[in-house]
Amino acid sequence: MTQLLSHFQAVYGRPATLLARAPGRVNLIGEHTDYNDGYVLPAAIERETCIAAAPRPDGIVRLVARDLDRETTFDLAHVAPAADPQATWSNYVRGVAAGLLAAGYRLRGLDAVIQGNVPVGSGLSSSAALEMASVQAFAAAGEFTVPPDQAARIGQKAEHDFVGANTGLMDQLASALGQPDRVLLIDCRDLSYRPVPTPAGATILIADTAVRRQLASSAYNERRSQCEAAAAAMGVRALRDANLEMLARVDVPDVVRRRAQHVIEENDRVLATVAALQAGDLTQVGRLMNASHASLRDLYEVSSAELDAMAELLRSQPGCYGARLTGAGFGGCCVALVDAPAVDAAIAAVSAAYSAQTGLTPALYPTRAAQGARVELL
Ligand code: GLA
Secondary structure, three states: OHHHHHHHHHHHOOOOOEEEEEEEEEEOOOOOOHHHOOEEOEEEEEEEEEEEEEEOOOOEEEEEEOOOOEEEEEEHHHOOOOOOHHHHHHHHHHHHHHHHHHOOOOOOOEEEEEEEOOOOOOOOOHHHHHHHHHHHHHHHHHOOOOOHHHHHHHHHHHHHHHHOOOOOOHHHHHHHHOOOOEEEEEEOOOOOEEEEEOOOOEEEEEEEOOOOOOOHHHHHHHHHHHHHHHHHHHOOOOHHHOOHHHHHHOOOOHHHHHHHHHHHHHHHHHHHHHHHHHHOOHHHHHHHHHHHHHHHHHOOOOOOHHHHHHHHHHHOOOOEEEEEEEOOOOOOEEEEEEEHHHHHHHHHHHHHHHHHHHOOOOEEEEEOOOOOOEEEEO
């Protein structure tokens, strides 16, 4: 952090006056349910995006992306998707500025330096982290506050309008609302949520396959349309309102049926996971995680050979309760729940075996559930 602040001083010749930060997220279970008004169970992770900033007297936003060694500028009076295709990273910030302005907030221009350690394109929501940190930075500079659910919606709209991915709200909500040592049971219909303690003695292990998501937006948007088609065929507002009996009664293409079956069963798995966590039954939590992966692989078809290999290797470790892909899929990370004393050995064994099997160098790191977005005035 001191490095970020001294970098700000070096770039702008004055000190930063605020430091906004927002974490990435990992989803324990409940995948592709959020845009079906369903349930999710994510946690904020110990990796975050930080923005050191100071307000400007004009409406200019100057952004320096320290990790990318790039910079770009935009004017709050003309917020548009990055004209410079090299600065697409700034679309998340532009989109947030546009959303805040549309919601009636009065924004001030900013000088800012962005830095983070959420790996990009690995399914840990580096984009939501940047969006939620941007909300915090604009809010602190403009001396207003934004309720977390509104912040999440503004981040989501930035993805839709400026990035072209019709994502749900899970990532932004997890980044905005995260609590230490808690996963969040979020009802994506009314956005109510309940913090659920992470199990004592077990560790959330993230395993990055080192394969970046590919063609994710088009395949994601296609899944979303298939879910909407299934809901329409059953005459319900969203798949949240459907069950397997209703699905059996309608005439829909097989692929649409499989997508809907995944979502209906995944919603049940989320609630069952919460019950198992509360009962301290980690074996059952692990089973549900494994079933979620199988469903994402076979019914929702968003897994990959590497994600399947990683999940298998994780599960074969002593002390591992279960493992599944986390996030949208198509590459990225798995999440596993592992007995705390067994974590180091599991990391070593899985890293070696995955490299031998795929020729890729994975990244495995344990995380605790972490605090959500916040800002500090300096
Ligand atoms: C991405 C999206 C989320 C959610 C997941 C899948 O992370 O941003 O809204 O749909 O995929 O669960």
